[in-house]
Amino acid sequence: MLAFIQSLLDGILLGGIYGVISIGLSLVFGVLGIVNFAQAQFMMLGMYAAWFAWDSLGLDPILGVPLTGAVIFIIGYAIEKLLLQPVLKAPPVAQIFLTVGLMILLENAVLLIFGSSFKSVVVSYQQSGLKIFGLFISVPYLFAFSAAVIVCIALWLFLSKTWFGRAIRATAQDENAAVLCGVNVKQVYALTFAVGVALTAIGGAVILPYMTVSPTVGGQFAILMFTVVVLGGLGNVAGALVGGLVVGVIQSLSAMVLPVQLQNLILFMVFIGILAFKPEGLLKEA
């Protein structure tokens, strides 16, 4: 029983992170209407940015979140303006293959710059843990989860309290109406994409204390992110958070009985199952 609760707890701590890295994917789809196949590569970029800040400045990855977020925000903004804007009105084939191209581009650009070796950080709390009621809570997992929660609250405040956040939500609901209300839709697209990839990057940065990074780390998370957003309903931001928790728990519980390498297989079955039976996601009732 204790093992089960422990697993559940681990799953929730993991799932919060999965939620944060996947929110960006759902947000970008909800507003721009494109599936960003390169989303997981922005997580990898975030991890490298955080590692670089730690390596050169000695900055803790979690404290460095604002810096990482800002750097990836700028990169994301530039990419949207230069590459995505031209294909936003193009047929799906152009949109899909543009982001696929971006995925390969980012992965190999990082490979060219940093090489293929694994990078990791050393922080004081790396090995520490808490024992409560016989349950073990790893401190780096707890820190990462807390950072994820704070980022989610910040996003929620941004989307509901600021003018720009409201403009983003208005555009997601009805682009034409947003234009009539004086929203510069092109600007909203660029900023949404920038915010979306920055969120994913931050999700990557905060897990750096317990996760090594290499150029291909994004690929390991791609199926996971697809499953999360499909569970929550593609384009549904709150759904992505719920989907993240569900996937975290599924993964953690399945690890009790199945080898780790097969977890993506489980996720894929969940993914296909959801598409077959509840394609609008768990949150929307049929």
Place this chain on the structure above:
Amino acid sequence: MKFKGVTLNARTAVYLCLAVAFLIPLGMDPDGYLLRIVSMVVLFAAMAQAWNIVGGLANQLSLGHAAFFGLGAYTSTLLFIRQGISPWAGMLAGGVVAAVAMLLLSIPLFRLRGHYFALATLAFAEVLKIIAIHFADLTEGPTGITIPYGEPSFANFQFESNTSYYVVIVALFAVVSLIFWKLSTGAMGFRLRAIRENEQAAEVSGIDTYRIKLGTSMVSAFTMGMCGTVYAQFTYFFDPESIFSMTGISVRVALICIIGGMGRLWGPLIGACILIPLDEIAVNTMSDVAGLGPFVTSVILIAAIIYEPRGLISAWERLRRRAQKKHAAQSGQAAGAV
């Protein structure tokens, strides 16, 4: 132009040149590097043509055709090694396995928007890679499979000369292209075009869009499976990473079509003639720089999407039309001046 009673128009001239071009490699050194590259070009053209059937005709954008490629390679190779079944029969079996996999994958996906098909096919290839790596009893695991070199014979799909492989590969390309051509012309061509342009209107006009898309994608998977067998027999070795590779296979075959022209009969061959030698040059001259090859591929892909998403064939046609218009305008002006 009349030539001994035979009217030689531009089209037949092009086809004649093409036929000759396919014959030239027969005279190349069978053990040479050049023949190997030419064979690879035609093999990738065949693979891209298989993708073209589902991506170009049915407008279902698969990002995981490596899955069907790998299923074909594994099926025929395992049947050959373990049961001694001729790879020719294995090729058909592999095609069937690939087609059935496509059927199971498509049933839940075709009612949804195209993004989901792309997502799911991509994930499917990744999952097959995991299975191939993990279930070593079935698949020989992550080290891959080396096909034992036995007595060269037609039944064993093993030949002494690489020229024979070239002939087989050209035949494969011809078969896949013939299937593509059959589907893109005639009544089925009308139906597929209608589905591509407006699915709802096609359905209301009496076209069973679901069944046609399903059938077409299964044909695509079947032919891709066949390519997998031929690839395995040609290279004698493959492993899960390379055969189920997203950048190496899935995205590459789509990119070949995009460069040449999606949904066009000659798009895959034109795309392969450009991309495969380019990749080869990148690998040979800069093999010490990891990641440069795929980096170049991705830059080409992005540039192609932004500047000429309908491929070189369309670009060429547009240039020609413009030239004709200009010509017409000039002669019109001349007439006006008189």
Place this chain on the structure above:
Amino acid sequence: MKTDLSKELIGITGEFKGHVPLLEVSGISVTFGGLHALSDVSFTVEPNEIIGIIGPNGAGKTTLFNSLVGLQKLSSGHVNFDGKRISGHKPHSIAAAGMTKTFQNSALFPGMSVLDNVITAALLRNPLKTARQESEKVLKKLGLYEVKDTDVADLTFPQKALTELARGLASGPRLLLLDEVMAALSPSEMDDVIGVIKEIRKSMSVSFLVVEHHMRAIMALCDRLIVLNFGKKLAEGTPQEIAKNPQVVEAYLGSSASVLGGEHAA
């Protein structure tokens, strides 16, 4: 002698089977997230009838058409075509049964010529060769033969609407649903199309359900009218009866002159 016999036979079978209308719509409703787009609509269409569906914007006319041809799922009720249940079937099998529709905002296949658009539908009942001949016949009838090789993207609005009509006819329907095919036509073009539709009814024995905003066209074309308002059937009757119906007048927010006589005044 011969005709008498066949009449008698029809009489006999008619007695055995009871009367079967071409289309029988029984209490159909469609809801979008709690909103009633259609509620409890019933009516029938007889062979060779032309029936107009009128009503203010948002009355549910296009939703009605979409639910009849299978593009829209029903929340309740059912539809029979030629005595057979078709509600719940897919659009292509409903088209094969003999009912199809045109699209309000032209949903032609771009990048294909007028003839190719029409052939695509004609393939439902013909092999390619005869499909081509049939399509050319339909295009001649609608005065589109001259533009048959034009890409539909380059057509004028009236030509697009007529091509929609041609494509609908080419699939060989027994009931064709026309969703505002005359919206972009000039009065004289409208008269031509009205003539063609009436002629087609006679020569090909096709029935029509027509949604149209031009009251003049509706009055000239239709045998009966069905009035929809807020998704409900408000009234049904001959054009003359409808023009005098006080409820209908009320629904259109004004005097009778602005409803059905508006065109006369204009």
